[in-house]
Each structure stands twice: as C-alpha cells, then as structure tokens.
Amino acid sequence: MDQPDPQLLQVNPASDESEVVYRSAPVFRAEHGESKLTRLIEQQSAKVSSVSFLLVAVGTMSVSLVLELLGKRRVSRFIGMWPGPLLTMGVYNKLVKTFGAR
Numbered sequence: 001m002d003q004p005d006p007q008l009l010q011v012n013p014a015s016d017e018s019e020v021v022y023r024s025a026p027v028f029r030a031e032h033g034e035s036k037l038t039r040l041i042e043q044q045s046a047k048v049s050s051v052s053f054l055l056v057a058v059g060t061m062s063v064s065l066v067l068e069l070l071g072k073r074r075v076s077r078f079i080g081m082w083p084g085p086l087l088t089m090g091v092y093n094k095l096v097k098t099f100g101a102r
Helices: 036-045 050-069 073-080 083-099
Strands: none
Touching: 036 083, 050 073, 050 083
16 A cells, blocks of 8 residues: 655644745736736736835824814715725735736
C-alpha cells in the first residue's frame, strides 16, 4: 500500500508547510482582456491616494448628519447613501494599485 504524501496530511492551513504561492492566471482569450478606456481609467484612478476616498466618505457622512439636523431629510438621506460606493471605489483603487491593471 502506498504511503500518502506528508503534505496532504497537513490540515493546518496556517502552518508554514502548507504555504502555497499562487500566480495570476494569464489572459488566454482576447475577449478577456481590458479595453484601452478601462486601462486609461485604472491608470488615472491609481494616481488618487487611497486616503482621499476615506476622507470623502467621512465628509459625506458629516454633510448628511448636518443636513439631517437641519431638517432636510430627503437630501440628507440621498447624500447618506454615498459613503458605501465611495469606500467600494477606494477598495477597487487599492486593488488596482496593488495588483496592477490586468
């Protein structure tokens, strides 16, 4: 009977022995590539600092709070929906900076 591979017996994914280095998958088909416009947008947005997205999101929350206290509820709620998408754009921006445009 064959002995199992010792690495297969390792069940702790946090151990040093189970560390696996992954490489990004190459783009095999042309339709999976990015357009020139997408690359241009990603290159330009990578120039924006990551903290600016956080500051703008906190700023919109502050403006929303002030408008709510002033009794302008409809505008306050509209602006209050902005922080989520702004923070999501910040995460996307950070990913593009870290991994580059694919």
